Amino acid sequence: MIKAVVFDVDDTLYDQKAPFVAALAPIIQVPTSFDLTRTFQAYRRQSGQLAKQFMSRRTAEEWTVTRLNTALHAQDLPPVTPEAALAFQDAYAQGLQDIKLFPGLATALDQLKDQYQLGIITNGKTDYQLAKVMRLQMHRWIERDTILTSEEAGVAKPDPQIFTMMNRRLNLRASETVYVGDCYSLDIRAAKKAGWQAFWFNHRNFEMPDGDWTPDQTVEDPTELQNLLLALSGVMQL
Known part of the structure; x- marks a missing residue:
């Protein structure tokens, strides 16, 4: 029986x-x-990888340039200058406000809580991710002690250990928890390996790898996600 939704x-x-x-x-x-989905996904994926590789020996500015140009290369787009990359980073940070x-x-x-x-x-970094959580007003539904970032955990998705840590915080078994995420490799596969159920919010319409872990549910747009969560709470959306 599901007792927690993460x-x-x-x-x-x-x-x-x-x-x-x-x-x-x-x-x-x-x-x-032109659909920039692949560039966007490459930016998300490369961001964490390049942070570990370069931040110890390069400046934050060099890291910013490297991760953006790596992402642009995913769709054979030309690299940008350091000045342009830094301007992008400032604009992106502002957009996330x-x-x-x-x-x-x-x-x-409202129904699930x-x-x-x-x-x-x-x-991600705890302060940075918590700032997003506050902007989204998630404190209306979620307590601080059930928010776990990779920085405070010391491990990051797709390491299943971060899910096990959350089980301890919730005082629940893995089989009693479900994870909702958009990224198959970081969210769905990792949660399933940890023994959780997993709902894939596949609104970018990516293909699932053959012969891999299967999501318990897959939805492809916000309305389908809302309906799935309402069904989980026993409320039917008409």
């Missing part, structure tokens, strides 16, 4: 791609119809 943050609770694309628009020339929950999530959370323990597992 969420990822970035691109699960809010649309992280929109401010990313808006920040890129002034510095790269692509048609308006105005994030809002995906439509329908607040309604679903009376029946389940709620939590968050997110990769």
